[in-house]
Amino acid sequence: MNLNQVSVDVADIPRARAFYQQLGLELIVSSDHCARFLCPGGATFSIHRVGGTAPGGTMVYFECDDLGARVAALTDAGVVLDSDPEDQSWLWREARLRDPDGNRLCLYFAGENRVNPPWRVPVA
DSSP states (O other), X not given: OOOOEEEEEESOHHHXXXXXXXXXXXXXXXXXXXXXXXXXXXXXXXXXXXXXXXXOSOEEEEEOTTHHHHHHHHHHTTOOEEEEEEEOTTSOEEEEEEOTTOOXXXXXXXXXXXXXXXXXXXXX
């Protein structure tokens, strides 16, 4: 089984579409009620219009090989971060932000530690 699609609720498709394109996602489907983006590596990410949104406890993670440059470009463009890039104890470097509807996002770089951290469960 392969996770290859995540969708979040938004109140305003044009506003959210512009935000996610600014993050660097490639728009591949667009309508008045949804939009889908292609992520590097082949997964897709979607936004879906709903009447009202209430941010939940879910956080969507986007891995960026160029985390520092991407964060700098976003802040130069006026995107406000909840936290600047920081090294975490789980060996990832993360920056956190929210989309215009309050959905929590994490831009991160983990490299090999994403799948093979030093504490990985041994393969039987």
